[in-house]
Amino acid sequence: xxxxxxxxxxxxxxxxxxxxxxxxxxxxxxxxxxxxxxxxxxxxxxxxxxxxxxxxxxxxxxxxxxxxxxxxxxxxxxxxxxxxxxxxxxxxxxxxxxxxxxxxxxxxxxxxxxxxxxxxxxxxxxxx
Numbered sequence: 001x002x003x004x005x006x007x008x009x010x011x012x013x014x015x016x017x018x019x020x021x022x023x024x025x026x027x028x029x030x031x032x033x034x035x036x037x038x039x040x041x042x043x044x045x046x047x048x049x050x051x052x053x054x055x056x057x058x059x060x061x062x063x064x065x066x067x068x069x070x071x072x073x074x075x076x077x078x079x080x081x082x083x084x085x086x087x088x089x090x091x092x093x094x095x096x097x098x099x100x101x102x103x104x105x106x107x108x109x110x111x112x113x114x115x116x117x118x119x120x121x122x123x124x125x126x127x128x
Contacts, residue, residue, distance in 0.1 A: 001025065001032035001071070003127050008035045010108050013075035013101040016040070020048040024055070025071035025099070026062040031128065032070050034062070040074075047086060048074045073099040080104060081111030083120040091115035097123055 005025060012035070013021040022040050027033035036058045040048045062068060072093060076084075081102035083091075091098060094116035102109045113120040 001027075001125060001127060005032045005035045006127050009073055009099070010101060012037050013073075013103060013108065016075065017077050017103055018045045019043055020045060020075050020077060021101075022048040022050055022072075022074040024058055024062075024069060025073060025097075026065070026067035027070045028067055030070055034065065034067060036061075045077050046079075049090075069093060069096050071097040071099050073101060075101045075103055077103050081109050083111075083113055083115060088115055088118060088120055091120075097125070099125075 009023065012023060020040055023038045024036040025032035025034070026036065038050045038054060038058070041051050042049045059069065079102065081100040083098065083100065087098065098113045098115050100111045102111070112123040112125045114123050
């Protein structure tokens with residue numbers, strides 16, 4: 001992912017604390033180039049959900065930019081960057097990387113996963 005996207009994602013997660021932040025990442029060739037902040041309709045410190053109409057609007061905007069969905073992110077304000085059972089159960093986009101920003105220590109940490117078939121598989125990521 002680009003460093004700009006990384007910094008904006010961390011900023012969004014910190015700003016939303018103690019609520020979980022969430023958003024979408026789009027780009028080309030698997031590289032996140034654009035961040036789309038989404039509303040956490042759950043407004044919860046331990047769960048997140050996005051409005052399906054907002055998702056559809058953002059997916060249309062991505063297409064207009066010539067980009068596609070490459071990642072879905074959310075924060076864990078007090079937990080490690082590991083998918084919860086709920087994160088795995090509600091992972092509806094197997095082609096996307098799932099990124100979890102942990103704010104449980106002074107320095108944010110990131111976990112990146114492919115989630116499919118009810119299992120989470122760690123993915124390597126790099127900043128560009």
